[in-house]
Amino acid sequence: MGLQEEIIQLAKNLYFFKIGFAHAEPLGQEFKVFQTWLQSRRNASMKWIERKIEKREDVRNIIPAAKSVIVFAYNYKLDFQHRSDASFGKISRYKWGTDYHQLISNKLEKIISFIKELEPNSENIAYVDSGPVLEKAWAVRAGIGWQGKNSLILTEDYGSFFFLGLIISSLEFKYNNPMPNLCGKCSICTNLCPTQALNTPKILDANKCISYWTIETKARTNIPDEIAANQRNWIFGCDICQEVCPYNQRAKHFCSDPDFIDHEPIIELDINEIQNLNEDQYSTKFSDLPNKRFKLEILKRNASAINRITQ
Numbered sequence: 602m603g604l605q606e607e608i609i610q611l612a613k614n615l616y617f618f619k620i621g622f623a624h625a626e627p628l629g630q631e632f633k634v635f636q637t638w639l640q641s642r643r644n645a646s647m648k649w650i651e652r653k654i655e656k657r658e659d660v661r662n663i664i665p666a667a668k669s670v671i672v673f674a675y676n677y678k679l680d681f682q683h684r685s686d687a688s689f690g691k692i693s694r695y696k697w698g699t700d701y702h703q704l705i706s707n708k709l710e711k712i713i714s715f716i717k718e719l720e721p722n723s724e725n726i727a728y729v730d731s732g733p734v735l736e737k738a739w740a741v742r743a744g745i746g747w748q749g750k751n752s753l754i755l756t757e758d759y760g761s762f763f764f765l766g767l768i769i770s771s772l773e774f775k776y777n778n779p780m781p782n783l784c785g786k787c788s789i790c791t792n793l794c795p796t797q798a799l800n801t802p803k804i805l806d807a808n809k810c811i812s813y814w815t816i817e818t819k820a821r822t823n824i825p826d827e828i829a830a831n832q833r834n835w836i837f838g839c840d841i842c843q844e845v846c847p848y849n850q851r852a853k854h855f856c857s858d859p860d861f862i863d864h865e866p867i868i869e870l871d872i873n874e875i876q877n878l879n880e881d882q883y884s885t886k887f888s889d890l891p892n893k894r895f896k897l898e899i900l901k902r903n904a905s906a907i908n909r910i911t912q
């Protein structure tokens with residue numbers, strides 16, 4: 602087995618279901634679309650994404666000797682459903698298990714250690730939502746899946762409930778080809794986004810996105826009425842544009858990694874209870890779940906936005 606096959610094998614043992622290899626060239630059209638997205642202020646208050654732009658365009662501004670970008674996909678779908686009870690706020694699926702940043706990063710560091718044993722002079726760096734890289738653009742280039750109209754990477758068998766991680770490497774590999782886009786004429790996700798955040802297919806407007814408002818904004822920032830009125834009980838993140846996708850509805854693979862499912866998942870929270878908890882009560886109630894703690898102030902702000910409209 603060559604190094605490439607060994608990396609794939611090791612990654613599969615670490616619960617990645619798909620691994621793809623792309624040539625580390627500058628991003629052309631994808632970068633232009635990204636710049637237009639910034640110019641049209643669709644990044645809302647996420648100023649950090651405007652920085653280190655030259656690295657987002659070309660990973661050789663991260664590792665000058667970079668030859669490859671290896672992309673890893675990790676399925677986080679679990680076999681649970683939110684109940685349709687208006688007194689509960691929904692937590693999006695990506696938060697049902699251990700925090701993915703550390704989880705995936707540890708796995709990628711194991712892969713880097715393995716590569717370094719065999720190729721000690723190679724340079725490798727891993728990112729999981731932690732660096733100035735357009736991960737979805739690389740996932741498309743590495744043939745992991747296609748970019749759906751909900752702007753997320755999709756595969757036929759797994760849908761889109763998966764995380765991406767990548768390793769930029771100075772080593773050369775055989776490269777994969779991008780996949781055809783299989784959304785076809787389907788526009789269910791763009792049509793059913795209650796806040797019209799996906800009016801332009803594949804291009805998300807964060808200013809209108811429930812996920813953005815409930816995760817990315819500071820606790821003191823008020824959620825606007827037009828978002829709150831359509832929040833549909835999402836108390837942290839939002840999965841509507843994924844849940845309605847036929848590929849996700851058909852996907853029957855569930856995460857079996859004990860490191861992700863280290864505890865009974867918290868998939869929803871009592872909205873009134875959250876609003877009335879103080880920090881001590883909150884810490885006691887969730888004391889055995891250090892990885893899954895959400896900031897209480899953020900949850901309270903999101904809960905009060907749900908209540909503001911429904912009461």
Ligand code: B12
Pocket residue numbers: 630631632634635638647650693694695729730731732734735736737738748751752753754755761762763764765766803804805807810812813816817837838839840842
């Ligand atoms: C900023 C960010 C957000 C923002 C903005 C989301 C967005 N769509 O940009 C907010 C906070 C809203 C968000 C929400 C979510 N996020 Co987020 N987020 C990111 C982050 C950090 C950067 C994304 C980014 O660069 N956006 C900028 C836009 C312009 O890029 P883009 O969407 O890829 O747009 C491309 C297409 O438009 C394409 N394109 C369009 N037309 C055309 C035409 C041509 C010809 C070409 C070539 C290209 C092209 O070009 C653009 C640039 O590549 C990534 C991690 C990373 N470092 O990449 C995670 C990431 C995208 N998020 C992720 C997740 C899981 C989520 C949520 C599901 C969480 C939740 N449940 O609430 C939601 C999903 C909302 C949604 N529908 O996107 C995962 C997605 C995994 C996947 N399967 O795709 C990522 C990859 C994190 C990870 N490591 O796993 N997120």
